[in-house]
Amino acid sequence: xxxxxxxxxxxxxxxxxxxxxxxxxxxxxxxxxxxxxxxxxxxxxxxxxxxxxxxxxxxxxxxxxxxxxxxxxxxxxxxxxxxxxxxxxxxxxxxxxxxxxxxxxxxxxxxxxxxxxxxxxxxxxxxxxxxxxxxxxxxxxxxxxxxxxxxxxxxxxxxxxxxxxxxxxxxxxxxxxxxxxxxxxxxxxxxxxx
Numbered sequence: 001x002x003x004x005x006x007x008x009x010x011x012x013x014x015x016x017x018x019x020x021x022x023x024x025x026x027x028x029x030x031x032x033x034x035x036x037x038x039x040x041x042x043x044x045x046x047x048x049x050x051x052x053x054x055x056x057x058x059x060x061x062x063x064x065x066x067x068x069x070x071x072x073x074x075x076x077x078x079x080x081x082x083x084x085x086x087x088x089x090x091x092x093x094x095x096x097x098x099x100x101x102x103x104x105x106x107x108x109x110x111x112x113x114x115x116x117x118x119x120x121x122x123x124x125x126x127x128x129x130x131x132x133x134x135x136x137x138x139x140x141x142x143x144x145x146x147x148x149x150x151x152x153x154x155x156x157x158x159x160x161x162x163x164x165x166x167x168x169x170x171x172x173x174x175x176x177x178x179x180x181x182x183x184x185x186x187x188x189x190x191x192x193x194x
Contacts, residue, residue: 008122009052010035013044013070014059023057026115031122040064048074054125055080055118059107060093068097075100078128080121084109144182151185154192 010027012035014020024035036051038044040063044056056074060067060083071081075097084107085093094104101124105117148170155166170188174181 006126007031007033008054008125009033010055010057010118011038011044011047011051011053012036012057012059013038013041013062013067014057015039015063016059019059023114026111027118032118041067041070044070045073053079054129055082055121057082057084057118059084060086060089068093068102071097071102072100075102078125078132080125080128082117082121144180144185147182147185147189150193151188154188158192 007030010032012020012023014023014037020035020037024037027035036047036053038047042064044058047053048056056071056079058067058071058081062070067083071083075081081102083093083097083102083104085104087106090104090106097104103117103121105114151170152163152166155161155169156163159166161169170181170184174184177184
């Protein structure tokens with residue numbers, strides 16, 4: 001295994017000590033950080049707020065709720081989510097959560113099938129995290145462009161510059177001061193946007 005590869009943080013939500021011990025033995029370092037445990041959905045939400053996780057495993061039903069609500073809430077993030085359900089509720093549960101990206105498995109299940117599912121979630125989580133990082137970067141670039149454009153239009157309006165003069169003014173000031181164009185633009189906006 002590549003030493004630089006990120007280890008996945010797993011939170012297993014189960015009310016059963018036996019189930020926790022079983023999965024804990026399967027999901028050992030170095031691929032996964034030590035598996036954390038929550039006994040119910042409320043405790044899981046608290047731990048996720050404080051510590052976060054890459055993969056959430058929910059052994060349904062939980063003592064305080066079934067567990068699909070927790071899974072759906074957490075599926076909004078870049079976290080991989082796996083619900084373990086009894087065969088008699090598999091179809092309806094999978095139907096309810098699959099459009100949100102939640103993987104559902106019946107229990108009991110083979111070690112290999114479970115382990116393969118967790119590896120799949122690990123890959124999905126890594127991919128979603130990369131997309132989230134790229135999305136944040138693109139959002140920052142868009143905000144930079146908006147600020148520079150706003151500053152250019154203020155220079156055009158307040159100082160009667162042409163668009164190319166305003167663009168050159170911002171570029172030159174940023175280069176001379178060795179600061180990002182956005183900082184120059186924000187300074188212009190503070191000065192002239194009244």
